[in-house]
Amino acid sequence: MNKTESHITDTMPSKDERHKLFGSVPPGPKTKPVEKDQMADLQNSRQDFLFDLDVVGINNVKHPITIESSMKPSTQTTIGTFTFSSSIAKGSKGTNMSRFTEQLTSYYEQGFTVTIESLKQFAEELAGRLKREDAFIKVEFPWFFEREGPSSCLAGMNHADAFISVTWSKAGGFDIQTGLTGKITTLCPCSKEISEYSAHNQRGNVSMAITLTEDFNEDMVDWKEVLLEAAESNASARIHPVLKRPDEKMVTEQAYENPRFVEDMVRLVAADLYETPFIHAFEVSCRNEESIHLHDALASLRFDKRTDER
Numbered sequence: 426m427n428k429t430e431s432h433i434t435d436t437m438p439s440k441d442e443r444h445k446l447f448g449s450v451p452p453g454p455k456t457k458p459v460e461k462d463q464m465a466d467l468q469n470s471r472q473d474f475l476f477d478l479d480v481v482g483i484n485n486v487k488h489p490i491t492i493e494s495s496m497k498p499s500t501q502t503t504i505g506t507f508t509f510s511s512s513i514a515k516g517s518k519g520t521n522m523s524r525f526t527e528q529l530t531s532y533y534e535q536g537f538t539v540t541i542e543s544l545k546q547f548a549e550e551l552a553g554r555l556k557r558e559d560a561f562i563k564v565e566f567p568w569f570f571e572r573e574g575p576s577s578c579l580a581g582m583n584h585a586d587a588f589i590s591v592t593w594s595k596a597g598g599f600d601i602q603t604g605l606t607g608k609i610t611t612l613c614p615c616s617k618e619i620s621e622y623s624a625h626n627q628r629g630n631v632s633m634a635i636t637l638t639e640d641f642n643e644d645m646v647d648w649k650e651v652l653l654e655a656a657e658s659n660a661s662a663r664i665h666p667v668l669k670r671p672d673e674k675m676v677t678e679q680a681y682e683n684p685r686f687v688e689d690m691v692r693l694v695a696a697d698l699y700e701t702p703f704i705h706a707f708e709v710s711c712r713n714e715e716s717i718h719l720h721d722a723l724a725s726l727r728f729d730k731r732t733d734e735r
Protein backbone atom coordinates (compact mmCIF):
# COMPACT_ATOMS: atom_id res chain seq x y z
CA MET A 426 0.00 0.00 0.00
CA ASN A 427 1.47 3.36 -0.97
CA LYS A 428 1.37 6.51 1.08
CA THR A 429 -1.62 8.09 -0.70
CA GLU A 430 -3.83 4.96 -0.30
CA SER A 431 -3.02 4.67 3.37
CA HIS A 432 -3.97 8.32 3.83
CA ILE A 433 -7.43 7.68 2.23
CA THR A 434 -8.12 4.55 4.38
CA ASP A 435 -7.14 6.37 7.55
CA THR A 436 -9.42 9.34 7.09
CA MET A 437 -12.50 7.97 5.21
CA PRO A 438 -15.53 6.68 7.26
CA SER A 439 -16.60 3.08 6.45
CA LYS A 440 -19.03 2.55 3.55
CA ASP A 441 -21.93 1.87 6.00
CA GLU A 442 -21.15 5.05 7.88
CA ARG A 443 -20.95 6.98 4.63
CA HIS A 444 -24.38 5.67 3.56
CA LYS A 445 -25.84 6.70 6.98
CA LEU A 446 -24.17 10.09 6.56
CA PHE A 447 -26.07 10.50 3.28
CA GLY A 448 -29.46 9.43 4.68
CA SER A 449 -29.64 5.60 4.68
CA VAL A 450 -31.71 4.19 7.59
CA PRO A 451 -32.11 0.62 9.00
CA PRO A 452 -34.97 -1.52 7.54
CA GLY A 453 -38.38 -0.94 9.18
CA PRO A 454 -40.78 -3.70 10.37
CA LYS A 455 -41.87 -5.92 7.44
CA THR A 456 -45.24 -7.66 7.47
CA LYS A 457 -45.91 -8.64 3.85
CA PRO A 458 -45.21 -12.20 2.64
CA VAL A 459 -41.86 -13.02 1.09
CA GLU A 460 -42.89 -16.40 -0.39
CA LYS A 461 -44.10 -16.09 -4.00
CA ASP A 462 -47.19 -18.29 -3.49
CA GLN A 463 -48.36 -16.10 -0.60
CA MET A 464 -47.91 -12.78 -2.44
CA ALA A 465 -50.84 -10.86 -3.90
CA ASP A 466 -51.07 -11.39 -7.67
CA LEU A 467 -52.80 -8.22 -8.80
CA GLN A 468 -52.11 -8.71 -12.51
CA ASN A 469 -54.05 -11.98 -12.40
CA SER A 470 -57.17 -10.39 -10.85
CA ARG A 471 -60.38 -11.24 -12.73
CA GLN A 472 -63.13 -8.62 -12.96
CA ASP A 473 -64.70 -6.43 -15.59
CA PHE A 474 -61.92 -3.90 -16.18
CA LEU A 475 -64.01 -1.92 -18.71
CA PHE A 476 -61.92 -2.18 -21.89
CA ASP A 477 -60.01 -4.75 -23.91
CA LEU A 478 -56.41 -3.73 -24.58
CA ASP A 479 -54.99 -4.11 -28.09
CA VAL A 480 -51.41 -4.08 -26.88
CA VAL A 481 -49.75 -4.69 -23.55
CA GLY A 482 -46.12 -5.59 -23.16
CA ILE A 483 -42.59 -4.28 -22.96
CA ASN A 484 -40.30 -2.54 -25.41
CA ASN A 485 -36.79 -1.15 -25.64
CA VAL A 486 -35.39 -4.48 -24.42
CA LYS A 487 -31.71 -4.60 -25.43
CA HIS A 488 -30.19 -8.05 -25.82
CA PRO A 489 -27.23 -9.61 -27.63
CA ILE A 490 -28.36 -11.62 -30.64
CA THR A 491 -26.85 -13.69 -33.44
CA ILE A 492 -27.97 -13.16 -37.03
CA GLU A 493 -27.10 -14.72 -40.40
CA SER A 494 -26.17 -12.70 -43.47
CA SER A 495 -25.59 -13.43 -47.15
CA MET A 496 -22.93 -10.71 -47.11
CA LYS A 497 -19.74 -10.92 -45.04
CA PRO A 498 -19.63 -11.41 -42.06
CA SER A 499 -21.98 -14.32 -42.64
CA THR A 500 -22.66 -14.93 -38.94
CA GLN A 501 -22.59 -11.93 -36.66
CA THR A 502 -23.47 -10.95 -33.14
CA THR A 503 -25.24 -7.64 -32.78
CA ILE A 504 -27.58 -5.86 -30.36
CA GLY A 505 -31.30 -6.56 -30.71
CA THR A 506 -33.86 -4.08 -29.42
CA PHE A 507 -37.03 -6.06 -28.73
CA THR A 508 -40.70 -5.24 -28.35
CA PHE A 509 -43.00 -7.95 -27.00
CA SER A 510 -46.74 -7.68 -26.53
CA SER A 511 -50.11 -9.36 -26.72
CA SER A 512 -53.67 -8.20 -26.40
CA ILE A 513 -55.59 -8.62 -23.16
CA ALA A 514 -59.30 -8.94 -22.56
CA LYS A 515 -61.16 -6.64 -20.17
CA GLY A 516 -61.72 -9.57 -17.81
CA SER A 517 -57.99 -9.61 -16.87
CA LYS A 518 -56.25 -6.81 -15.01
CA GLY A 519 -52.76 -7.24 -16.42
CA THR A 520 -50.26 -9.36 -18.26
CA ASN A 521 -47.34 -11.26 -16.72
CA MET A 522 -44.51 -9.05 -17.85
CA SER A 523 -41.68 -11.14 -16.46
CA ARG A 524 -42.58 -13.91 -18.90
CA PHE A 525 -41.38 -11.90 -21.93
CA THR A 526 -37.80 -11.55 -20.72
CA GLU A 527 -37.94 -15.00 -19.10
CA GLN A 528 -38.58 -16.52 -22.53
CA LEU A 529 -35.94 -14.33 -24.20
CA THR A 530 -33.32 -15.50 -21.71
CA SER A 531 -34.31 -19.12 -22.16
CA TYR A 532 -33.99 -18.82 -25.98
CA TYR A 533 -30.63 -17.04 -25.61
CA GLU A 534 -29.30 -19.79 -23.37
CA GLN A 535 -30.23 -22.38 -25.97
CA GLY A 536 -28.30 -20.51 -28.71
CA PHE A 537 -30.94 -18.26 -30.27
CA THR A 538 -30.21 -17.18 -33.87
CA VAL A 539 -32.72 -14.50 -34.86
CA THR A 540 -34.44 -15.52 -38.10
CA ILE A 541 -38.01 -15.19 -39.32
CA GLU A 542 -38.55 -18.85 -38.53
CA SER A 543 -37.17 -18.66 -34.97
CA LEU A 544 -39.23 -15.53 -34.26
CA LYS A 545 -42.38 -17.28 -35.51
CA GLN A 546 -41.72 -20.09 -33.04
CA PHE A 547 -40.96 -17.50 -30.33
CA ALA A 548 -44.24 -15.64 -30.91
CA GLU A 549 -46.43 -18.72 -30.83
CA GLU A 550 -44.69 -20.07 -27.72
CA LEU A 551 -44.97 -16.65 -26.05
CA ALA A 552 -48.74 -16.61 -26.58
CA GLY A 553 -48.91 -20.01 -24.86
CA ARG A 554 -46.72 -18.84 -21.98
CA LEU A 555 -48.96 -15.77 -21.51
CA LYS A 556 -52.12 -17.90 -21.90
CA ARG A 557 -53.24 -15.59 -24.73
CA GLU A 558 -54.38 -16.24 -28.26
CA ASP A 559 -52.04 -13.72 -29.87
CA ALA A 560 -48.52 -12.37 -29.50
CA PHE A 561 -46.31 -9.80 -31.20
CA ILE A 562 -42.53 -9.63 -31.33
CA LYS A 563 -40.35 -7.11 -33.09
CA VAL A 564 -36.58 -6.98 -33.08
CA GLU A 565 -34.57 -4.08 -34.47
CA PHE A 566 -30.83 -4.49 -34.94
CA PRO A 567 -27.80 -3.02 -36.69
CA TRP A 568 -26.79 -5.33 -39.54
CA PHE A 569 -23.16 -5.15 -40.64
CA PHE A 570 -21.88 -5.81 -44.15
CA GLU A 571 -18.47 -5.61 -45.74
CA ARG A 572 -18.07 -3.01 -48.46
CA GLU A 573 -15.11 -2.57 -50.82
CA GLY A 574 -13.91 0.61 -52.49
CA PRO A 575 -14.91 0.52 -56.20
CA SER A 576 -11.31 0.80 -57.53
CA SER A 577 -8.96 -0.17 -54.69
CA CYS A 578 -11.25 -2.99 -53.47
CA LEU A 579 -10.15 -2.09 -49.93
CA ALA A 580 -12.79 -3.41 -47.56
CA GLY A 581 -14.36 -1.92 -44.46
CA MET A 582 -17.54 -2.40 -42.46
CA ASN A 583 -20.83 -0.59 -43.18
CA HIS A 584 -24.11 -1.12 -41.41
CA ALA A 585 -27.84 -0.61 -41.90
CA ASP A 586 -30.70 -0.75 -39.39
CA ALA A 587 -32.92 -3.77 -39.92
CA PHE A 588 -36.06 -5.11 -38.26
CA ILE A 589 -38.25 -8.21 -38.27
CA SER A 590 -41.72 -8.23 -36.76
CA VAL A 591 -43.96 -11.24 -36.30
CA THR A 592 -47.60 -11.12 -35.28
CA TRP A 593 -49.22 -14.43 -34.43
CA SER A 594 -52.87 -15.02 -33.65
CA LYS A 595 -54.76 -18.26 -33.24
CA ALA A 596 -57.44 -16.92 -35.57
CA GLY A 597 -55.25 -15.37 -38.27
CA GLY A 598 -51.90 -17.20 -38.16
CA PHE A 599 -48.70 -15.29 -38.90
CA ASP A 600 -48.15 -11.82 -40.32
CA ILE A 601 -44.50 -11.06 -41.08
CA GLN A 602 -42.90 -7.70 -41.79
CA THR A 603 -39.25 -6.93 -42.30
CA GLY A 604 -37.51 -3.67 -43.03
CA LEU A 605 -34.27 -1.84 -43.47
CA THR A 606 -32.96 1.71 -43.29
CA GLY A 607 -29.82 2.18 -45.36
CA LYS A 608 -27.76 5.26 -46.10
CA ILE A 609 -26.93 6.48 -49.60
CA THR A 610 -25.55 9.55 -51.42
CA THR A 611 -27.82 11.70 -53.57
CA LEU A 612 -26.74 14.56 -55.82
CA CYS A 613 -29.31 17.28 -56.46
CA PRO A 614 -30.56 17.27 -60.10
CA CYS A 615 -31.74 20.88 -59.82
CA SER A 616 -28.40 22.11 -58.53
CA LYS A 617 -26.58 20.25 -61.33
CA GLU A 618 -28.92 21.70 -63.96
CA ILE A 619 -28.73 25.34 -62.97
CA SER A 620 -25.12 25.67 -61.84
CA GLU A 621 -22.07 26.41 -63.98
CA TYR A 622 -20.05 24.05 -61.81
CA SER A 623 -20.64 21.31 -59.25
CA ALA A 624 -23.88 20.29 -57.54
CA HIS A 625 -24.71 19.99 -53.88
CA ASN A 626 -25.32 16.55 -52.49
CA GLN A 627 -26.73 14.92 -49.37
CA ARG A 628 -26.69 11.78 -47.28
CA GLY A 629 -30.04 10.04 -47.76
CA ASN A 630 -31.72 7.60 -45.38
CA VAL A 631 -33.87 5.15 -47.29
CA SER A 632 -36.35 3.23 -45.12
CA MET A 633 -38.24 0.24 -46.45
CA ALA A 634 -40.84 -1.94 -44.68
CA ILE A 635 -42.15 -4.96 -46.55
CA THR A 636 -44.83 -7.59 -46.07
CA LEU A 637 -43.53 -10.96 -47.22
CA THR A 638 -45.46 -13.53 -49.22
CA GLU A 639 -46.45 -16.67 -47.31
CA ASP A 640 -44.05 -18.86 -49.34
CA PHE A 641 -40.99 -16.67 -48.68
CA ASN A 642 -37.98 -18.88 -47.90
CA GLU A 643 -35.23 -17.10 -45.96
CA ASP A 644 -32.82 -19.98 -46.65
CA MET A 645 -32.93 -19.15 -50.38
CA VAL A 646 -32.71 -15.36 -50.27
CA ASP A 647 -31.53 -12.78 -47.76
CA TRP A 648 -34.19 -10.05 -47.65
CA LYS A 649 -31.65 -7.66 -46.04
CA GLU A 650 -29.38 -7.78 -49.08
CA VAL A 651 -32.33 -7.36 -51.46
CA LEU A 652 -33.53 -4.23 -49.63
CA LEU A 653 -30.03 -2.79 -49.37
CA GLU A 654 -29.54 -3.30 -53.11
CA ALA A 655 -32.90 -1.62 -53.84
CA ALA A 656 -31.75 1.47 -51.94
CA GLU A 657 -28.14 1.61 -53.10
CA SER A 658 -28.52 0.64 -56.75
CA ASN A 659 -30.99 3.50 -57.28
CA ALA A 660 -28.94 6.13 -55.46
CA SER A 661 -26.53 8.66 -56.96
CA ALA A 662 -23.75 6.71 -55.24
CA ARG A 663 -23.15 4.16 -52.50
CA ILE A 664 -21.53 4.94 -49.17
CA HIS A 665 -18.11 3.46 -48.41
CA PRO A 666 -16.07 3.06 -45.24
CA VAL A 667 -12.67 3.18 -47.05
CA LEU A 668 -12.01 5.29 -50.16
CA LYS A 669 -8.60 5.96 -51.75
CA ARG A 670 -8.31 8.76 -54.36
CA PRO A 671 -9.14 6.56 -57.39
CA ASP A 672 -12.23 5.33 -55.46
CA GLU A 673 -13.21 8.85 -54.50
CA LYS A 674 -12.96 10.01 -58.13
CA MET A 675 -15.22 7.13 -59.24
CA VAL A 676 -17.82 7.76 -56.53
CA THR A 677 -17.86 11.51 -57.20
CA GLU A 678 -18.29 11.07 -60.95
CA GLN A 679 -20.89 8.35 -60.52
CA ALA A 680 -22.97 10.66 -58.32
CA TYR A 681 -22.73 13.47 -60.93
CA GLU A 682 -23.86 11.05 -63.65
CA ASN A 683 -26.86 9.87 -61.55
CA PRO A 684 -28.55 12.88 -59.94
CA ARG A 685 -31.60 12.11 -57.73
CA PHE A 686 -34.28 14.10 -55.96
CA VAL A 687 -35.69 12.62 -52.75
CA GLU A 688 -38.88 11.87 -54.75
CA ASP A 689 -36.86 10.04 -57.43
CA MET A 690 -35.31 7.82 -54.76
CA VAL A 691 -38.66 6.73 -53.33
CA ARG A 692 -40.17 6.00 -56.74
CA LEU A 693 -37.13 4.10 -58.03
CA VAL A 694 -36.85 1.97 -54.88
CA ALA A 695 -40.62 1.31 -55.05
CA ALA A 696 -40.21 0.07 -58.65
CA ASP A 697 -37.59 -2.46 -57.53
CA LEU A 698 -39.77 -3.68 -54.65
CA TYR A 699 -42.74 -3.88 -57.03
CA GLU A 700 -40.71 -6.24 -59.19
CA THR A 701 -39.52 -8.38 -56.26
CA PRO A 702 -41.70 -11.51 -56.25
CA PHE A 703 -41.58 -12.29 -52.50
CA ILE A 704 -43.01 -8.88 -51.50
CA HIS A 705 -46.80 -8.42 -51.13
CA ALA A 706 -46.80 -4.82 -49.93
CA PHE A 707 -44.24 -2.15 -49.13
CA GLU A 708 -43.63 1.27 -47.62
CA VAL A 709 -40.68 3.34 -48.80
CA SER A 710 -39.48 6.64 -47.45
CA CYS A 711 -36.39 8.72 -47.93
CA ARG A 712 -35.01 11.46 -45.71
CA ASN A 713 -32.20 13.49 -47.17
CA GLU A 714 -29.89 15.36 -44.82
CA GLU A 715 -29.48 18.48 -46.91
CA SER A 716 -26.01 19.99 -47.17
CA ILE A 717 -27.24 23.46 -48.16
CA HIS A 718 -30.01 23.60 -45.51
CA LEU A 719 -30.35 22.83 -41.82
CA HIS A 720 -33.56 20.93 -42.54
CA ASP A 721 -34.05 17.53 -44.18
CA ALA A 722 -36.06 16.70 -47.32
CA LEU A 723 -38.47 13.75 -47.26
CA ALA A 724 -40.81 11.70 -49.41
CA SER A 725 -42.67 8.42 -48.89
CA LEU A 726 -45.22 6.05 -50.39
CA ARG A 727 -47.10 2.84 -49.54
CA PHE A 728 -48.19 0.22 -52.02
CA ASP A 729 -50.01 -3.10 -51.67
CA LYS A 730 -49.71 -5.27 -54.78
CA ARG A 731 -52.83 -7.20 -53.75
CA THR A 732 -55.13 -4.16 -53.81
CA ASP A 733 -53.48 -1.03 -55.26
CA GLU A 734 -53.17 -0.06 -58.90
CA ARG A 735 -50.37 1.99 -60.41
Ligand SMILES: Nc1nc2c(ncn2[C@@H]2O[C@H](COP(=O)(O)OP(=O)(O)OP(=O)(O)O)[C@@H](O)[C@H]2O)c(=O)[nH]1
Pocket residue numbers: 461466468518519520521522523524
Ligand atom coordinates in the same frame (compact mmCIF):
# COMPACT_ATOMS: atom_id res chain seq x y z
N1 LIG B 1 -48.97 -6.18 -15.66
C1 LIG B 1 -48.05 -5.25 -15.30
N2 LIG B 1 -46.88 -5.68 -14.78
C2 LIG B 1 -45.93 -4.74 -14.48
C3 LIG B 1 -46.17 -3.36 -14.68
N3 LIG B 1 -45.06 -2.69 -14.26
C4 LIG B 1 -44.17 -3.63 -13.88
N4 LIG B 1 -44.69 -4.87 -13.99
C5 LIG B 1 -43.98 -6.16 -13.89
O1 LIG B 1 -44.56 -7.15 -13.13
C6 LIG B 1 -43.68 -8.24 -13.21
C7 LIG B 1 -43.95 -9.24 -12.14
O2 LIG B 1 -45.19 -9.81 -12.48
P1 LIG B 1 -45.38 -11.24 -13.14
O3 LIG B 1 -44.61 -11.33 -14.38
O4 LIG B 1 -46.85 -11.46 -13.26
O5 LIG B 1 -44.69 -12.11 -12.03
P2 LIG B 1 -45.18 -13.47 -11.39
O6 LIG B 1 -46.66 -13.45 -11.14
O7 LIG B 1 -44.29 -13.70 -10.23
O8 LIG B 1 -44.82 -14.45 -12.58
P3 LIG B 1 -45.54 -15.79 -13.04
O9 LIG B 1 -45.17 -16.82 -12.03
O10 LIG B 1 -44.96 -16.05 -14.41
O11 LIG B 1 -47.02 -15.50 -13.10
C8 LIG B 1 -42.30 -7.63 -13.18
O12 LIG B 1 -41.61 -8.08 -14.33
C9 LIG B 1 -42.61 -6.13 -13.35
O13 LIG B 1 -41.74 -5.58 -14.31
C10 LIG B 1 -47.41 -2.94 -15.21
O14 LIG B 1 -47.67 -1.74 -15.43
N5 LIG B 1 -48.31 -3.92 -15.50
